[in-house]
Amino acid sequence: MAVDVMQRHPNAMGQWQFIRSNSFRWALAVAGVLAVFMIALFGFIYVKIDNYLIERTDRMLSRQIAFMATLPMERQLNAIEDHLRQDSRGVQFAGVFGSDGRRLAGNMERLPAGLKIDAPAQSVTAAKVDPPNHDHSVRAIAKRMPNGNVLVIARNVDETKEISHVVGEALAFGLLPAFIICLLAGAWLSVRAQRQVEEVNQRVQRIIAGDLRERLPYSEGSEPFSKLAVIVNGMLDEMETMINALAGVGNDIAHDLRTPLTRARLTLERGRTHATSLEQLQTVADKAIAGIDQSLTIITALLRLAEIENSRRSAGFGIVPLHEMLREVCDIYEPIAENKNIALTVHAEHELNVRGDRDLLIEAVTNLVDNAIKFTPEGGKVDIELLRNANETVIRIVDTGSGITAEERDAVLRRFYRSDKMRNTPGVGLGLNLVAAIVKLHGFRLTIHPGAGCRVEIACPDPEAQSPRGGPLPVRATCV
Secondary structure, three states: OHHHHHHHOOOHHHHOHHHHOHHHHHHHHHHHHHHHHHHHHHHHHHHHHHHHHHHHHHHHHHHHHHHHHOOOHHHHHHHHHHHHHOOOOOOEEEEEEOOOOOEEEEOEOOOOOOOOEOOOOEEEEEEEOOOOOOEEEEEEEEEEOOOOOEEEEEEEOOHHHHHHHHHHHHHHHHHHHHHHHHHHHHHHHHHHHHHHHHHHHHHHHHHHOOOOOOOOOOOOOOOHHHHHHHHHHHHHHHHHHHHHHHHHHHHHHHHHHHHHHHHHHHHHHHHHHHOOOHHHHHHHHHHHHHHHHHHHHHHHHHHHHHHHHOOOOHHHOEEEEHHHHHHHHHHHHHHHHHHOOOEEEEEOOOOOEEEEOHHHHHHHHHHHHHHHHHOOOOOOEEEEEEEEEOOEEEEEEEEOOOOOOHHHOOHHHOOOOOOHHHOOOOOOOOHHHHHHHHHHHHOOEEEEEOOOOEEEEEEEEOHHHHOOOOOOOOOEEOOO
16 A cells, blocks of 8 residues: 555655755754754743842832831731722732731731741731632741731732743743744755756756756855866866767877878888889888887877876976986987977076976877977977066977968877978877876966967966965866
8 A cells, every 4th residue: 555655655755855864854853953942042031020129019018018017007007908908909918917827908808927027028828818828939027026926928929820820831932933934944054955956867868868068056155066067067167078089089099090001011012012122121121110109109108198197197297407407318318309490509507406207208298399490490499498577487388480370279289189380290299288298297287379489488486376275276287
């Protein structure tokens, strides 16, 4: 039977899942704390009012008995009768009792039991002559007269019970709605959070199914869930970009490896068919080796990129003196620049250090310098500069070549990208991608300025300025 009910109402159980949620439990806890606070508050108010009324009654009784005790006997009895006659509410008690306890005057049936004479006001029970046999809770004070009689003045304090009743009603009418509102707020927050989670779950399922364009919902504001959704959406943007880039890498690798391998195969086939001497066969073998070397260069570069992007070298970071490193790079490429009649200079007036992998940084700078020399015509100029700006150290390579257009500034960082003006220049299209990977590993910033000539900068922020905890900056490689 229970199974049939669940099958007919599959959402019946899900509608009450919010009761088990943390939001509802927290709201229930807050409602409980609020209830305890209100009970304590109203209890404090009741005690304070009760004490105030009793103290006021005691002061009034003390004044009244002190006044009546000074009157002669006859006037005392008349004053008591007048006092009781003026009591329209019926809360006043008074009586004069003889030394034997017999009532002489007043509306009190008998001397209250346990009432201490010539003592401060105290709480006792007293009964009126009319109607008899009905005890009242009163505050009473008694005084023995010189003639032996006992004068008693009392006042009904049952009104404090009325006050407690009023306070209880106020507590009930105030506490119950507040408790219900807290529970309703908790249920609403829980259902709202449950719906958000369900919507997120549905979108995540679509992302898992392959819809990489799907994103988590969020609203403008400072809500923590929206902040988390924005961060996750940013991560999904990066993943989509990476996956889309990887989708074409296989084809690019196959294309770039097929060309040199096909050329090597055709060269060997022609050499086997047409070579008539050892020298011709050696020439054919050299051409084939060159094609295979180009394929190995591509594979080596890809493995190098994979190693760098996996951050396997980050454990070997140390202090790198950039001024010495740049001069070393200049010494390496100075003969190559002289062969092309290119003026290669290095400007490193300050001794600046960064934390990183020296070999990787040399590799990044040599790639940039190699590109600068490669794409600068004869008679041109390549400058390597080391600068200090604000909280960062900047390595700048400037050349007088053809430069990079604004349309290509994002594309040049992709793997295997080769612009039309580079088709006749040796290379595999992985140099700048390798530089970007090294910069990303170090948490530095790569900037490419398009226009006449080319200006590339690697900005190295100071360690204390990289993040609030002294770690590396979020990895970025941007073009401007």
